[in-house]
Amino acid sequence: MRYLPKSPADREEMLAAIHETKPEIATIEDLFSTIPAEYQLQRDLAVPRQHSESEIIDRFREFAENNATGYASFLGAGAYRHYKPVIIDSLVLRGEFLTSYTPYQPEISQGTLQAMFEFQTMICELTGMEIANASMYDGSTGAAEAMMMAVRVTGRDKAVIARTVHPEYREVIATYAQHQEIPIAEVGYVANGRVDMAALDAAITSETACVMIQSPNFFGTIEDVAAIAEMAHAKGALLIVAIAEAVSLGVVRPPAEADIVSMEAQSFGVALSYGGPYCGVIACKEKFLRQMPGRIVGETKDMDGKRGYVLTLSTREQHIRREKATSNICTNQALVAMMVTIFLTVYGKQGLRELAEHNLAKSDYLKGALSTDAKVLFEGAPRFHEFVLETPSGAAETNEALLAQKIIGGLPLAKWYPELGPNTSLWCATEMTTRKQMDAAAAALQAVVPADELTRA
Amino acid sequence: MAYPANYKYTKEHEWISVEGTTGTVGITDYAQSSLGDIVFVELPKVGDVLEAGKTFGSVESVKAVSDLYAPVSGTVTAINEELKDAPERVNADANATWMLKLELKDATELDKLLSAADYEKFVSEETGH
Numbered sequence: 001m002r003y004l005p006k007s008p009a010d011r012e013e014m015l016a017a018i019h020e021t022k023p024e025i026a027t028i029e030d031l032f033s034t035i036p037a038e039y040q041l042q043r044d045l046a047v048p049r050q051h052s053e054s055e056i057i058d059r060f061r062e063f064a065e066n067n068a069t070g071y072a073s074f075l076g077a078g079a080y081r082h083y084k085p086v087i088i089d090s091l092v093l094r095g096e097f098l099t100s101y102t103p104y105q106p107e108i109s110q111g112t113l114q115a116m117f118e119f120q121t122m123i124c125e126l127t128g129m130e131i132a133n134a135s136m137y138d139g140s141t142g143a144a145e146a147m148m149m150a151v152r153v154t155g156r157d158k159a160v161i162a163r164t165v166h167p168e169y170r171e172v173i174a175t176y177a178q179h180q181e182i183p184i185a186e187v188g189y190v191a192n193g194r195v196d197m198a199a200l201d202a203a204i205t206s207e208t209a210c211v212m213i214q215s216p217n218f219f220g221t222i223e224d225v226a227a228i229a230e231m232a233h234a235k236g237a238l239l240i241v242a243i244a245e246a247v248s249l250g251v252v253r254p255p256a257e258a259d260i261v262s263m264e265a266q267s268f269g270v271a272l273s274y275g276g277p278y279c280g281v282i283a284c285k286e287k288f289l290r291q292m293p294g295r296i297v298g299e300t301k302d303m304d305g306k307r308g309y310v311l312t313l314s315t316r317e318q319h320i321r322r323e324k325a326t327s328n329i330c331t332n333q334a335l336v337a338m339m340v341t342i343f344l345t346v347y348g349k350q351g352l353r354e355l356a357e358h359n360l361a362k363s364d365y366l367k368g369a370l371s372t373d374a375k376v377l378f379e380g381a382p383r384f385h386e387f388v389l390e391t392p393s394g395a396a397e398t399n400e401a402l403l404a405q406k407i408i409g410g411l412p413l414a415k416w417y418p419e420l421g422p423n424t425s426l427w428c429a430t431e432m433t434t435r436k437q438m439d440a441a442a443a444a445l446q447a448v449v450p451a452d453e454l455t456r457a
Numbered sequence: 458m459a460y461p462a463n464y465k466y467t468k469e470h471e472w473i474s475v476e477g478t479t480g481t482v483g484i485t486d487y488a489q490s491s492l493g494d495i496v497f498v499e500l501p502k503v504g505d506v507l508e509a510g511k512t513f514g515s516v517e518s519v520k521a522v523s524d525l526y527a528p529v530s531g532t533v534t535a536i537n538e539e540l541k542d543a544p545e546r547v548n549a550d551a552n553a554t555w556m557l558k559l560e561l562k563d564a565t566e567l568d569k570l571l572s573a574a575d576y577e578k579f580v581s582e583e584t585g586h
Binding site for chain 2: 290324
């Protein structure tokens with residue numbers, strides 16, 4: 001399928017063809033005469049004029065010049081810098097994958113369908129769930145869909161969500177919940193960074209459809225999934241575990257006690273760029289199959305008994321069931337899911353474990369290097385590769401000083417967690433972070449001396 | 458005859474047979490043949506309260522998912538558990554394959570339903586033969 005607009009000549013030809021059977025239609029105005037005048041746009045669309053190929057290339061070069069190069073970044077918080085093997089681009093940029101349309105026709109789409117099936121299989125093995133869909137838009141919308149799915153499964157309409165679920169995921173969830181009329185109760189955290197179990201127990205009622213936690217949570221702390229599952233299940237609620245950092249599954253036990261896992265798979269071979277694309281995933285127990293949103297690829301046999309793949313259970317999708325569909329998602333992130341599949345194939349089970357261990361070691365070193373001049377909060381529970389740091393000066397001020405040395409510091413947390421104060425930020429180290437960068441960050445942090453300490457001295 | 462005379466019918470293609478104050482509900486032979494191979498039947502729970510004309514579940518075939526509508530109001534007293542593993546029974550014998558039983562709330566609601574003859578006429582008008 002070509003995505004080229006029709007030319008004036010095409011238009012004339014089409015009009016002429018219409019005119020032949022319907023003589024009263026001679027012009028575009030005649031064609032649109034059934035649309036009331038007040039709904040007809042009488043001006044051109046406010047879009048820039050067309051550009052030549054060389055102009056477009058120049059424009060994108062200009063954009064590219066805005067990229068900061070040579071900076072060391074300690075940002076994580078749901079968007080992770082991991083190495084992307086070159087084989088990913090060399091495969092996904094092949095025309096068969098890059099430009100292929102939704103594989104509604106299995107007879108011409110076996111390659112794409114097989115890759116999606118393998119993606120689902122790998123996601124199940126990683127998350128400890130029985131079934132997975134062929135991807136969602138991203139981790140935040142996936143989490144919101146998981147919540148709505150729990151509402152359908154349980155016939156209950158309230159959700160309990162830990163405040164240590166990514167704050168931006170919670171904003172997206174709130175947007176969905178507001179229109180679905182799902183009241184949300186939020187539950188805080190305790191001194192070790194884990195969810196407050198007593199408050200959680202108190203928040204779950206006989207009307208709670210689901211409890212949602214994130215593990216590793218927004219502070220990098222790994223939650224006690226089994227204990228939380230038991231608590232939710234005791235009151236008939238489902239447990240949804242959100243995962244923002246998929247690489248953690250290399251060392252963290254899969255959340256097999258959960259009913260639904262909603263994961264962001266960006267870490268698996270999807271480069272960070274200006275806001276996306278990302279790759280959400282929903283995986284769950286098989287008994288919830290018919291309430292799972294999105295697209296699912298199934299394995300089957302053709303007339304000759306040969307193995308083949310098809311989109312299945314699409315009868316509940318929006319293009320067939322309209323307003324009664326399980327979800328308004330009618331597509332998936334096929335190409336991005338393909339990147340994930342290739343990444344996982346390249347790394348394999350052992351490779352993923354080593355990668356995760358590498359991340360742990362790096363963040364351990366970073367924690368040690370930074371804690372001379374700052375304090376690591378939420379000690380006492382297992383963590384993956386992120387941690388909350390309390391610096392002597394304000395996080396914004398500290399980051400400004402670091403930026404002057406080409407260091408992008410941790411994410412200031414006060415915006416979402418005012419109770420933590422202005423001096424806290426979330427730091428992350430991955431396998432991409434070098435020891436040199438971490439030493440430089442520690443040295444730069446040391447140089448940021450708060451004004452009041454100077455006065456005191 | 459495809460439509461038993463002792464059943465009542467809806468325009469949404471459900472049938473109900475009544476004994477005392479208990480109604481038994483299924484879908485018609487016309488419905489099953491229009492849907493094609495049925496792969497899943499989604500039913501309410503025992504104790505759920507149904508309202509006449511409102512949806513209470515769905516039937517999924519390889520072609521489509523269709524809602525089921527309650528012929529009359531009442532409280533669900535039983536669901537056909539066999540359909541969980543063998544939804545194809547609906548295709549095999551729609552008249553004999555019940556989906557749920559309910560305790561009728563108001564027996565006069567039955568008067569608004571179609572007789573077998575009326576339903577047959579309705580179907581032939583709908584399909585144009």
